[in-house]
Amino acid sequence: MTQHIKLAPAGTPQAGRFDWGKLFLGLPTIFWFVCLIVVPLVMTLILSFASRDAYGRIIYEWSFQNYIRFMDPLYLQILWRSFYLGLFTVIICLLIGYPLAYFIARSPKNLKPLFLMLVIAPFWINLLIRAYGWMILLRYEGIINIFLRRIGLIEEPLQLMYNDGAVLVGLVYVFLQFMVLPLFATIDKMDWTLLESAQDLGAKPFHTFRHITLPLTLPGIIGGSILTFVPAFGSFIIPRILGGSNSIMIGNIIETQIKTARNWPFASASAVILIVTALLGMLIYVKFSGRSLMGGD
Amino acid sequence: MQKEIMIQLLDVAKRFGEVEAVKGISLDIFPGEFITFLGPSGCGKTTTLRMIGGFEDPDRGDVLIDGFSVKDKKPYERDVNTVFQSYALFPHMSVFDNVAFGLKMKKIKESELRTRVEEALSLVKMEHYANRLPKQLSGGEQQRVAVARAIVNNPRVLLLDEPLGALDLKLRKQMQVELKHLQKKLKMTFIYVTHDQEEALVMSDRVVVMNKGQVEQIDSPTDVYRYPKSRFVADFIGETNLLKCTVGEEKNGLLFLRHGQTVLQASAELAVGAAVGREGFLSIRPEEIKVYETSPASQKSKADGGSADTIIPASVEEVIFIGSTAKLITRTKTPEAIVLIAHSPLAAGSALVGKTVFLSWSPEQAIFITE
Numbered sequence A: 001m002t003q004h005i006k007l008a009p010a011g012t013p014q015a016g017r018f019d020w021g022k023l024f025l026g027l028p029t030i031f032w033f034v035c036l037i038v039v040p041l042v043m044t045l046i047l048s049f050a051s052r053d054a055y056g057r058i059i060y061e062w063s064f065q066n067y068i069r070f071m072d073p074l075y076l077q078i079l080w081r082s083f084y085l086g087l088f089t090v091i092i093c094l095l096i097g098y099p100l101a102y103f104i105a106r107s108p109k110n111l112k113p114l115f116l117m118l119v120i121a122p123f124w125i126n127l128l129i130r131a132y133g134w135m136i137l138l139r140y141e142g143i144i145n146i147f148l149r150r151i152g153l154i155e156e157p158l159q160l161m162y163n164d165g166a167v168l169v170g171l172v173y174v175f176l177q178f179m180v181l182p183l184f185a186t187i188d189k190m191d192w193t194l195l196e197s198a199q200d201l202g203a204k205p206f207h208t209f210r211h212i213t214l215p216l217t218l219p220g221i222i223g224g225s226i227l228t229f230v231p232a233f234g235s236f237i238i239p240r241i242l243g244g245s246n247s248i249m250i251g252n253i254i255e256t257q258i259k260t261a262r263n264w265p266f267a268s269a270s271a272v273i274l275i276v277t278a279l280l281g282m283l284i285y286v287k288f289s290g291r292s293l294m295g296g297d
Numbered sequence B: 001m002q003k004e005i006m007i008q009l010l011d012v013a014k015r016f017g018e019v020e021a022v023k024g025i026s027l028d029i030f031p032g033e034f035i036t037f038l039g040p041s042g043c044g045k046t047t048t049l050r051m052i053g054g055f056e057d058p059d060r061g062d063v064l065i066d067g068f069s070v071k072d073k074k075p076y077e078r079d080v081n082t083v084f085q086s087y088a089l090f091p092h093m094s095v096f097d098n099v100a101f102g103l104k105m106k107k108i109k110e111s112e113l114r115t116r117v118e119e120a121l122s123l124v125k126m127e128h129y130a131n132r133l134p135k136q137l138s139g140g141e142q143q144r145v146a147v148a149r150a151i152v153n154n155p156r157v158l159l160l161d162e163p164l165g166a167l168d169l170k171l172r173k174q175m176q177v178e179l180k181h182l183q184k185k186l187k188m189t190f191i192y193v194t195h196d197q198e199e200a201l202v203m204s205d206r207v208v209v210m211n212k213g214q215v216e217q218i219d220s221p222t223d224v225y226r227y228p229k230s231r232f233v234a235d236f237i238g239e240t241n242l243l244k245c246t247v248g249e250e251k252n253g254l255l256f257l258r259h260g261q262t263v264l265q266a267s268a269e270l271a272v273g274a275a276v277g278r279e280g281f282l283s284i285r286p287e288e289i290k291v292y293e294t295s296p297a298s299q300k301s302k303a304d305g306g307s308a309d310t311i312i313p314a315s316v317e318e319v320i321f322i323g324s325t326a327k328l329i330t331r332t333k334t335p336e337a338i339v340l341i342a343h344s345p346l347a348a349g350s351a352l353v354g355k356t357v358f359l360s361w362s363p364e365q366a367i368f369i370t371e
């Protein structure tokens, strides 16, 4: 019954048959992806179900005890703080970053690289040093307090450090560029005649922004928000230096559990909770922002 | 009766740094008119249009719409709509939403909005594409949507900046006719910009020929073609023979012009400012030159006696086929050996190479231009 035999056209890979050539080309990528991302994640996940003995050695007996321990209000409060500090970091970065990115995108061609470099420049200085820089500004005998007392605005120095506000300032400062760069990329490639065209059709500046600029730059807003939220949510250097014991974030728990308490399983469980919360937050955010801005009123 | 003026440009000028894009243009545009800015690329057409639309502020002069200065009016406050060269359709909105955008901004009621959008879409034959995104449309279809999006607002004036520039020749010709019909049907004022002289001649009621930021001539298409007022216009619109001449004398309504030793005639009536001794150019369109194989002087009948057609013997150097006719490149057998281009019926064309012919034209077709 020859009529059942169908020949696939030459050169098109048949469904079901594996393309070994492509796999071979992708091999290095797959290798590094597995080594650097999959293995550590799986190890963290496995470890989070283990426990430890009195000396910090890992005991491979599986239980949910690390997760149950995390449900303590103390830890949940820290998780919550990490979440809202991350969220506020995103919001403030967006409020500062959008106008800044817009300004850079609209500036003359020959000035753009200079402005972009200025945005990136702080990145070349170590994070720790930049955090200490804020300490010099914010502490009890710091520059801001000295200045405010000089001009007679305050009598006693203000407690500017070791609170959520100080951490927020630090996080915004450190992660602003992660917001500005993706925003700049989308705003810069937007077709400006679309804005003229909206004006031509009677849209006042606010409506032009709301109906044209905002939806068209939404990918940059989403990208920038994720790039800012994830490291802010998980950061530990900024809260340790500027927040002290008053403003502990989840990154600090993981750090202390590994370095001081020598409790790797609990640190792993905390890390898993951090990753899952961040992923969930991002998912909800992408869905929500996509619908509210694109879908219409 | 004084015609009512819809848009008035009063000596508007605009410079960008070193570049003087528009050097002072004055112009009256009447209701229901199809007026075209025609000129080579970079002559300031777009800039002029953008000053009417409110996208550029003139450095000096003023733009009046319905008698009122719109100097302080932003684009969204002007009752003017634009069809952009790049169409500028909103990529994230359906065809329907694109067309509805202007009405939504004016807070038009949903039911009226729907009918008006559908009406506009059917005017450009795009009613079946309402739910598509712009990127799912061809160039020609996007162009139609851009037109619908502008006319749905029923503006006092529609500005069109080379709207057909990106389309292929055949589609362009078709759209020229459609746009012209649409304009007549809506009785809307169209201000059109193009660098394509044929497009301007086909579509317009009046053509504004521009060069280097200035207006060279404003006239009907026929007048711009037949009676160019400057060397630039004669040269830019269609093809012409331009001969440098000096005015000799004027006699019996004829102007006698000297080109070296050759004396040529032009109608004195059509030559403005041609004083004796004045230098200028004589423009003769190739299709107005008649080609004879034997001297037509001997064939002249008495009835023709009054006319004084110029007759010059010339040798045919080259014959080029240009579709419906053949183009002859000839060299006159006068001491100046002038190169003249003439059109001849196809059949005669090919046999003429190397032969001597007689070129003849009537003075009414020879236009003397002083600048």
Ligand SMILES: Nc1ncnc2c1ncn2[C@@H]1O[C@H](COP(=O)(O)OP(=O)(O)O)[C@@H](O)[C@H]1O
Pocket (backbone or CB within 6 Å): B016, B019, B020, B021, B039, B040, B041, B042, B043, B044, B045, B046, B047, B048
């Ligand atoms: N925004 C601008 N900045 C600088 N130069 C410009 C700008 N717009 C136009 N020009 C210059 O002004 C001149 C006229 O431009 P334009 O009005 O666009 O001409 P056209 O539409 O006739 O081709 C050109 O030399 C162009 O380079």
Ligand SMILES: [Mg+2]
Pocket (backbone or CB within 6 Å): B042, B045, B046, B047
């Ligand atoms: Mg232009």
